[in-house]
Amino acid sequence: MIASPHMGVARAAWLLALPLVLLPWLNAARLRSPWPWLGTVPPDRLSASLDVALRGLGSLCILLFVGAAAGLFTGGDRIERISRGAHIVLVIDRSSSMNDTFAGRTPAGNEESKAAAARRLLEDFINRRFGDRVGMVAFSTAPMFVLPLTDHREAIRAAIDVIDRPGLAYTDVARGLAMALSLFESNDGLASHVVVLVSDGAAVIDRRVQEQLRAEFATHPVRLYWLFLRTQDGLGIFDLPPAGIADIPQEMPERHLNIYFQSLGVPYRAFEAADAAGLARAIEEIDRRESAPIRSSEAVPRHDLSAALLVAAALGLAILILAKLAEVQLGRTALR
Numbered sequence: 001m002i003a004s005p006h007m008g009v010a011r012a013a014w015l016l017a018l019p020l021v022l023l024p025w026l027n028a029a030r031l032r033s034p035w036p037w038l039g040t041v042p043p044d045r046l047s048a049s050l051d052v053a054l055r056g057l058g059s060l061c062i063l064l065f066v067g068a069a070a071g072l073f074t075g076g077d078r079i080e081r082i083s084r085g086a087h088i089v090l091v092i093d094r095s096s097s098m099n100d101t102f103a104g105r106t107p108a109g110n111e112e113s114k115a116a117a118a119r120r121l122l123e124d125f126i127n128r129r130f131g132d133r134v135g136m137v138a139f140s141t142a143p144m145f146v147l148p149l150t151d152h153r154e155a156i157r158a159a160i161d162v163i164d165r166p167g168l169a170y171t172d173v174a175r176g177l178a179m180a181l182s183l184f185e186s187n188d189g190l191a192s193h194v195v196v197l198v199s200d201g202a203a204v205i206d207r208r209v210q211e212q213l214r215a216e217f218a219t220h221p222v223r224l225y226w227l228f229l230r231t232q233d234g235l236g237i238f239d240l241p242p243a244g245i246a247d248i249p250q251e252m253p254e255r256h257l258n259i260y261f262q263s264l265g266v267p268y269r270a271f272e273a274a275d276a277a278g279l280a281r282a283i284e285e286i287d288r289r290e291s292a293p294i295r296s297s298e299a300v301p302r303h304d305l306s307a308a309l310l311v312a313a314a315l316g317l318a319i320l321i322l323a324k325l326a327e328v329q330l331g332r333t334a335l336r
Contacts, residue, residue, distance in 0.1 A: 006300075010071030017066045024058030054323055057316050064313035068306040075300045085131030086192040086290040087149055089180040090122065092163045093199035094140040095171045097231070099164070102275050104231045114229045115164035117276040118198050122160050125283050126153070131291075133191070135183040136160070139176030140168035149183055171203045173257065174213050181220045192292040193222040200229040202257040204249045214264060223267040223290070227282050228254065230274045237270055 009015065098115040100106060107113045112120075126134060136146040136159045147159040177195065184193050205213070217224075228237050237258040241247040249256040261268050269289075271282030 006077040007072065007074050009067075010073065012070065014066055014070035017069070018063070020066070021059040021062045023062065024055040054320065057320060061313045061316040061320065064309045064316065068309040068313065072305045072309060073302040074305065075302045077300055079300055083131030084291050085129050085133075086194045086292060087133045087135075087184065088194045088196060088290070089135040089137060089149070089183050090160075091173075091176050091180045091195060091197045091199075092118070092136065092138045092146075093171060093173070093197075093201070094138045094144070094163070094165075094168065095199075095201065096140075096166070096168060097200055098229070099166055100231070102229065102232055104234070112276060113164060114200050117279055118227075118229070119160055119164045121276070121280050121283050122163070122198075123157060125287060126156055126160065128287065135180075137176050137180045137183070138163070139172055139179075141170045142172060143175040143179040145179060149185070171199065171201050173197070173199060173202055174205045174209045178213055178216055181216050181222065184220055184222070192290055193220065194286075194290050195222050195224050196286065197224070197226045198229070199226070200231060202253040204253055205257070205260065210260060217264045217266050221266070223269075224261060224264070225268075225286055226258070226261060226270045227279060228258075228270060228272045229279065230272050232274065236272050238272065 094115075098118075099113050101111050101113055102117075103111075107116070126132070130153075131151075133149045133151045134147070134156045135149040136156075138144040138146050147155060150156065177197065180195050226237075230236050235242075235252060235254065237254045239252075239255065241252055241255075245251050247255075258270050261270070269285075271278075271285065273279035273282055
C-alpha cells in the first residue's frame with residue numbers, strides 16, 4: 001500500500017491574511033518605559049529571549065487562526081494498493097428454485113438449500129482472498145444491483161449473507177450478466193476481471209439479446225465461470241438430450257446456455273455441482289486459478305484540522321494574556 005501525505009485548505013481566500021503574522025515583529029504590545037533612556041542598564045539576555053518568544057508566539061497564534069479560518073485539512077487524496085487477487089463480480093441466481101435443496105425439495109431439519117450452501121462456501125472463499133475487489137449482481141425476474149466492486153470486507157460479507165433469502169420465480173440470466181459487466185472499470189491496471197455465475201437453471205435468451213450480450217463481452221476482457229447447481233435427477237449442462245426431447249433451447253436451456261457461453265470468445269469454464277461438496281470443489285478451483293497482481297486506489301477522507309488549530313491558538317493567546325497581565329503588575333510595582 002502506497003500513500004502520499006496531502007494537506008490543503010477549503011477556503012483559500014483566507015490565506016491572504018498570512019502577512020498579519022509579521023505584526024508582532026513590527027510593533028511591541030509592551031508598555032513603554034517611564035525612563036527616557038536605558039543605555040546604562042546592562043543587557044538582559046533573559047528579557048531579550050522572552051521578547052523574541054512572545055513575539056514568535058504572537059505570530060504563531062495569528063498563523064493558527066488563519067489556518068483555522070482557511071479550513072486546513074489533511075487527506076483528501078487517494079491511496080494506491082498493490083496486492084494479488086482479481087476483480088470478481090458474483091452473479092447470483094435469486095429464483096425460487098435456489099431455496100430448494102439439491103434434491104429439489106424444501107429444506108427440512110438440517111438440510112441445506114442450494115442458496116444457503118452457496119452463501120456458506122462463497123463466504124469462505126472471500127475470507128481466504130484478501131486481495132480481491134468483489135462486486136455482486138443478483139437476478140431473477142430482473143437484474144438487481146447489490147454491490148459495486150470494493151475491497152471492504154464487511155460490505156462484501158453483508159452482500160453474500162443475503163443471497164439465501166427467498167427469491168422470485170423467473171431466471172433472467174442475460175440481463176444479470178450485462179449488469180455484471182457494467183461494474184468493471186476501464187482503468188484497472190493489471191487486474192484480472194472475473195465473472196462468477198451461480199445458478200441452478202437457465203432460461204431461453206432471445207436472439208437479439210444474445211447478440212447484445214456478445215457485443216458486451218467483446219468489449220470487456222473477462223474470464224467467465226458458471227457454477228451450475230444441478231438438482232438431483234435433473235438434466236445437466238453437459239448432458240445430451242434423452243430420447244423424446246428435442247435438442248433446442250426451449251427443451252434444454254442449460255445445455256444451450258453452456259454452448260452459448262462457449263461461443264463468446266472469452267475464457268470460460270463451467271462447473272456442475274450436484275451437492276455442496278461439488279460446489280466447494282468448483283470454488284476451490286476458481287480460487288487456484290485467479291491470483292494476479294492488482295493495482296487499485298481508494299479515496300482517503302479529509303481530516304479537518306480547524307478545531308485543533310483553534311484550540312492551539314486559544315492556548316497560545318491565553319499565554320500572551322497572562323504575560324500581558326504580569327507586565328502590567330510589574331510596571332505598577334516599579335513606579336511606586
